[in-house]
Amino acid sequence: MQTIIEDLNWRYATKKYDTTKKIPQDQIDILIEALRLSPSSFGLLPFKILMIESAEIREKLKPYSWNQSQITDASHLLVFCSLREMTDVYIDQHTELVEMTRSLEKGQLQGFANFVKGKVNEKSKVDQYEWNARQSYIALGILMQSCAALRIDATPMEGFEPEKYNEILGLNDKNLDATLVCALGYRSEEDSNQHLKKVRKPMSEFLEIV
């Protein structure tokens, strides 16, 4: 499986997309399903994915994304929206989903639900959001590797104004917050960044055996 390393060496944060190329729907379906299958704490998957197809909305988002061309030029644009708060209602719905999926009786996992609620309620609202946001980042890792395996280019972005995104995408009254943006598509031949050598700190500084 040396392909894992080849895949990860192949990828880079794409600066300029080929605007003529579209990712086929069956490959988009794989990427979104991979995101949905991401591991998350207690399986809560405390985020959702907005896929921005509207060219008009992509134009609106661009000035609040450091004017990066990827926002409008990439084949697809995803916004990872994390739950602002982890609520008891959300945990109850998740618990019911677990019970249903695993053919358990309703209420059988009440102990689990109570345990999760206890853990969540130890956290401040700010920490709840951070916890949710971190789970989005796991999914981003899964997306990056899945894209690389499929030879689809990607640009993960933190350089945007979440408040403006929230406003434009109507997230403010939905308990959601724009955490991450990711453009997907195919690199332009003109993107000189693709030729740059990948930079990583040496293994001796990265790994320590104890």
Place this chain on the structure above:
Amino acid sequence: MQTIIEDLNWRYATKKYDTTKKIPQDQIDILIEALRLSPSSFGLLPFKILMIESAEIREKLKPYSWNQSQITDASHLLVFCSLREMTDVYIDQHTELVEMTRSLEKGQLQGFANFVKGKVNEKSKVDQYEWNARQSYIALGILMQSCAALRIDATPMEGFEPEKYNEILGLNDKNLDATLVCALGYRSEEDSNQHLKKVRKPMSEFLEIV
């Protein structure tokens, strides 16, 4: 590449490991290299990996990990340690590494370094840590998918006491903080969790097209 979906469906958070099975060194090497190749903001890779080989230290960590058996029973145990603060010195070292790797003259990327420092210094120390921690979570996603591709089992864990980990692993004077723990190995036949149906919210709740 339907294998991406198969891989992700194959994995689960392993509860009980087969204590007789060890991951071969060449596969561990792939996993650690995959972690090192993880995407991160500005390529800073603001974390390091501790691989805990000492059985004695693993025993010491266990009571501070909700007494989970994976801590001592799994083939390998990784602790993701994020930088507590992002310092100017760290950014300068990274910038020099970029210059060296890409055969640029020293100082040529001073503008980049200044830009990153400006962005970092907008953040409080707490937010710097959160930012660093989030990058660790991207790497966790990469690790989860790489493990699944290699049919290596894994248990990502947030359920541990970071202060105790920091103390036992001597991280307090190293600008590092234990962010995540991940056990790696092979599932025990007795682990009944492997037979549970995976639970994910339906696509209609997860994805929204705008």
